[in-house]
Amino acid sequence: MFLFALLLLFNSGSRVGLVDEVYQLPAHDWRYIEFALHQQTAEVAASFSVLSGAPKVQLALMSREDIEHLRNDAPQNVLAVTPPGASGRLRFHVRQPGNYVVVLDNHGAPAASVRLRVTLDFVPAGPNVTELSPRRQLAVIAISFAVFFGIVSWSARKLLKGVRHGPSRA
Numbered sequence: 643m644f645l646f647a648l649l650l651l652f653n654s655g656s657r658v659g660l661v662d663e664v665y666q667l668p669a670h671d672w673r674y675i676e677f678a679l680h681q682q683t684a685e686v687a688a689s690f691s692v693l694s695g696a697p698k699v700q701l702a703l704m705s706r707e708d709i710e711h712l713r714n715d716a717p718q719n720v721l722a723v724t725p726p727g728a729s730g731r732l733r734f735h736v737r738q739p740g741n742y743v744v745v746l747d748n749h750g751a752p753a754a755s756v757r758l759r760v761t762l763d764f765v766p767a768g769p770n771v772t773e774l775s776p777r778r779q780l781a782v783i784a785i786s787f788a789v790f791f792g793i794v795s796w797s798a799r800k801l802l803k804g805v806r807h808g809p810s811r812a
Contacts, residue, residue, distance in 0.1 A: 660760040664693065667748035667756055674709060674743040675760055679736055685763040686722075688744050689731035693757055696750020697728035701758075706741035735765075 661675050690701050702723040704712075711718035721742075724730030726749050736742060748754050774782065 656764050658762045658764070660762060661744075662757075662759045664755060664757050665746060667695075667699065667746060667754045669696065669748060669751050669753055672712070672745055672747040674745045675758070676706060676741065676743050677760075677762065678741045679762075680739050682764050683735065683737050685733060685735045685765055686742070686744070686760070687731070687733050687763060688758070688760045689729070690724075690746060690756050690758045691729040693755040695754030695756075696748055696752045697754075698726040698748070698750035699728070699730075699754055699756055700724055700726045700747045700749060701730050701732055702745045702747065703732060703734050704743055704745065706743055709743050709745070712745065 660677055665673055667673060686703055688701055688703065690699060692699050700723065703721045704718055705721070708718035708720070721736070722732045722734040724732050744758075744760050746756060746758055748756075
């Protein structure tokens with residue numbers, strides 16, 4: 643039974659390969675792959691490697707709405723990006739439902755032949771682990787000590803009162 647539960651735990655996420663193709667990118671041009679996440683969060687994993695041509699290729703993950711900004715050369719909101727180079731990879735956990743794109747951008751002068759791999763890993767959403775600020779940590783510790791010593795003092799008073807008056811007779 644324990645082995646079965648362990649197997650279920652390790653197989654709880656499912657990985658979907660979106661793209662594993664070679665793209666021809668003209669000089670100073672870009673291509674994108676669109677995907678939608680409507681119900682479940684996913685980790686987007688993307689990687690590229692330049693097979694021939696310009697070694698200044700960049701990979702970016704952004705929302706579908708921001709692709710219009712890219713077309714108009716306006717600033718866009720990028721969720722994750724790699725530095726320009728001959729290869730790169732990114733991983734980003736998308737928590738909001740919506741339409742997203744992975745953009746492959748050739749910053750170099752010659753055209754480039756680039757292999758792109760994109761996968762979605764539908765992992766169960768875990769909690770966002772955060773840490774309290776030092777000020778709040780101190781407040782939690784001080785309140786805990788006050789409550790603890792309050793309970794100890796109250797208990798000690800009740801015990802001393804019981805000892806002074808002796809056992810009660812029914």
